[in-house]
Amino acid sequence: MFAEIITIGxxxxxxxxxxxxxxxxxxxxxxxxxxxxxxxxxxxxxxHILEALKEAEARADVIIMTGGLxxxxxDITKHTLCEYFNDTLxxxxxxxxxxxxxxxxxxxxxxxxxxxxxxxxxxKADVLHNEFGTAPGMWVxxxxxxxxxxxxxxxxxxxxxxxxVIPRIVQDFxxxxxxxxxxxxxxxGESLLAERIASVEDNLPSMVKLAYLPSLGSVRxxxxxxxxxxxxxxxxxxxxxxKIKKLLGDLVFGEEGDEPVExxxxxxxxxxxxxxxxxxxxxxxxxxxxxxxxxxxxxxFKGSIVSYATQTKIEVLKVSKTTIDQFSVVSxxxxxxxxxxxxxxLKTDFAISTTGNAGPTKGDSNAEVGTVxxxxxxxxxxxxxxxxxxxxxxxxxxxxxxKAFEMLQKEILKF
Numbered sequence: 001m002f003a004e005i006i007t008i009g010x011x012x013x014x015x016x017x018x019x020x021x022x023x024x025x026x027x028x029x030x031x032x033x034x035x036x037x038x039x040x041x042x043x044x045x046x047x048h049i050l051e052a053l054k055e056a057e058a059r060a061d062v063i064i065m066t067g068g069l070x071x072x073x074x075d076i077t078k079h080t081l082c083e084y085f086n087d088t089l090x091x092x093x094x095x096x097x098x099x100x101x102x103x104x105x106x107x108x109x110x111x112x113x114x115x116x117x118x119x120x121x122x123x124k125a126d127v128l129h130n131e132f133g134t135a136p137g138m139w140v141x142x143x144x145x146x147x148x149x150x151x152x153x154x155x156x157x158x159x160x161x162x163x164x165v166i167p168r169i170v171q172d173f174x175x176x177x178x179x180x181x182x183x184x185x186x187x188x189g190e191s192l193l194a195e196r197i198a199s200v201e202d203n204l205p206s207m208v209k210l211a212y213l214p215s216l217g218s219v220r221x222x223x224x225x226x227x228x229x230x231x232x233x234x235x236x237x238x239x240x241x242x243k244i245k246k247l248l249g250d251l252v253f254g255e256e257g258d259e260p261v262e263x264x265x266x267x268x269x270x271x272x273x274x275x276x277x278x279x280x281x282x283x284x285x286x287x288x289x290x291x292x293x294x295x296x297x298x299x300x301f302k303g304s305i306v307s308y309a310t311q312t313k314i315e316v317l318k319v320s321k322t323t324i325d326q327f328s329v330v331s332x333x334x335x336x337x338x339x340x341x342x343x344x345x346l347k348t349d350f351a352i353s354t355t356g357n358a359g360p361t362k363g364d365s366n367a368e369v370g371t372v373x374x375x376x377x378x379x380x381x382x383x384x385x386x387x388x389x390x391x392x393x394x395x396x397x398x399x400x401x402x403k404a405f406e407m408l409q410k411e412i413l414k415f
Contacts, residue, residue: 001175002037003029004056008049008067008077009152012041021066021157028161033175034062035226044068049080057145062169067152069135071114077149078138081122085142089120092127092136099134125149128164132156137164146172176226179233181241182213182256183221185248186406190214193221193248200243207233208240216395217402220256261405262290268412269300274349276408278304279317279342281329282356282372286401302346307338310364313355317341330357330367332384335375343377351377352408356389358396372400376411383411 005022012019019041026036037059042048049068056063068077082089096119103111118134121127128137128150135151137160148165150157169175185193190212194201201210207227213220223240225233245252254264269276278287288304291297305316310329313319319337327333335355343351356372357365370391375384387403389396 001034001062001173002060003034003062003064004037004060005039006049006052006056006063006065007039007041007152008044008065009041010044012067013043021152021154024154024158025064025066025161028166029062029169030178030180032166032170033178033226034169034173035178044076046076046080046083049077050084053084053147057143060145061173062146062148064148064150064165066150066157069118069149069151071112071117071134078120078122081138081140081147081149085122085124085140085147087122087124090123091119092121093119094129095119095121095127095136098129098136102134128160130156130160132159139165139168176228177230177233179225179230179237181223181237183223183241183244183248183252184254184256184261185219185221185251186217186402188219188248188251190219193219193251196251197221197244197247200240200247204240205236208236210240215402216399217406260290261402261409263294265405265409265412266291266294266297266300268409269350270296272412272415274412274415275300275302275347276350276352277302277342277346277348279338279351279353280304280306281308281313281338281354282358283354283397283400283404284308286397287352287354287404290401290405302348305342305345313338317345328365328367330355330365330371330373332373332375332386335373336377336382336384339375339377340382349379350408350411352404354400354404356387356396356400358393358400359391360393370396372396372403374400374404374407376407378411378415380414381411383407 005025007019007022011017022039029036040052042052068075099115099118100111103109121138125138125140128139130136133151133153133156138149140147150160208223208225211222213222223237225237227233280287285306291301307313307317314321317338318341319334323333323337335353338353339351353375357363357367357369359369370389372387372389389399
């Protein structure tokens with residue numbers, strides 16, 4: 001079973017906003033065995049939308065559209081759908097009452113006439129109630145295909161997808177199972193990884209596919225299988241995953257339930273009742289930002305000092321000026337003092353520090369651009385490593401953050 005996703009809006013095509021809606025919809029469809037054949041973004045222009053619908057109809061069983069449902073004149077999706085399905089717009093009393101209630105409760109003003117248009121829906125459509133906004137979703141069945149039109153506001157669209165669209169697809173369509181298992185690796189590049197697991201990849205069952213998903217400092221290996229026997233597919237994918245993990249050993253960080261490494265670290269620290277602090281220079285607070293992005297981080301994360309300037313390292317983190325003069329601000333010795341002193345200052349179990357040269361110039365150190373030191377101080381050990389992270393500034397920072405989490409996880413697992 002195939003679906004297509006069409007996002008409507010000039011703002012996407014000019015790069016004003018990023019299309020996160022399609023990624024979310026694709027993930028939710030995949031969970032229920034619906035394969036996304038194509039994702040398209042089109043202008044708020046009638047002929048363009050009509051062409052996209054005609055092409056999608058030839059390929060997919062379900063076509064999901066987002067955007068173009070607002071009350072203003074540039075939102076033309078409903079009128080275009082009327083032309084496509086030879087239909088007319090009618091006023092939904094339920095939608096009108098909902099829109100009026102929103103204006104009364106949240107805005108404290110009477111309904112504007114232009115917003116009354118939000119209550120207009122296709123006469124052939126089943127209305128999908130949008131409890132978080134004024135633009136309803138619509139479900140239209142035509143010529144054996146299903147067309148779903150949803151508002152483009154992400155939190156409104158997500159609620160409609162999960163509460164209305166997905167349950168109805170499950171109810172109305174017979175679907176195959178799609179099984180995924182993702183193995184996360186750190187510390188090895190894609191080409192070396194492929195060489196290491198070639199014996200498994202070359203002998204995969206025909207129903208199992210392997211994809212390499214590289215990112216900075218990490219490669220995810222996704223095994224996928226599709227068919228009608230859920231139990232058999234799971235067993236097959238599990239078996240191949242175990243073969244890969246056996247070949248890779250400690251290069252395997254874990255398996256992904258779409259769970260980022262910082263979430264895994266959060267769980268480990270919480271389980272062990274241990275705490276963490278960060279002293280960041282070249283990463284500029286990125287490590288702390290990722291950690292505090294997880295709800296409940298205050299239970300284990302005590303804080304961070306972003307000692308970007310050399311003088312801040314000396315005055316706040318109490319790094320010895322003698323150490324800096326002797327070894328340079330980008331050095332193993334400075335990284336260790338940063339982490340050691342932060343751990344004492346914040347009274348944490350773990351402290352992690354980063355110091356490096358992210359470029360484009362050398363700054364306060366003669367270290368080559370891309371040189372980074374990461375130190376971790378725990379109750380039992382001091383670990384410090386030197387890395388060469390390339391020459392592009394953003395990649396250097398991101399790779400350093402990823403490597404810091406990799407090192408931190410290994411140290412926490414020792415307790």
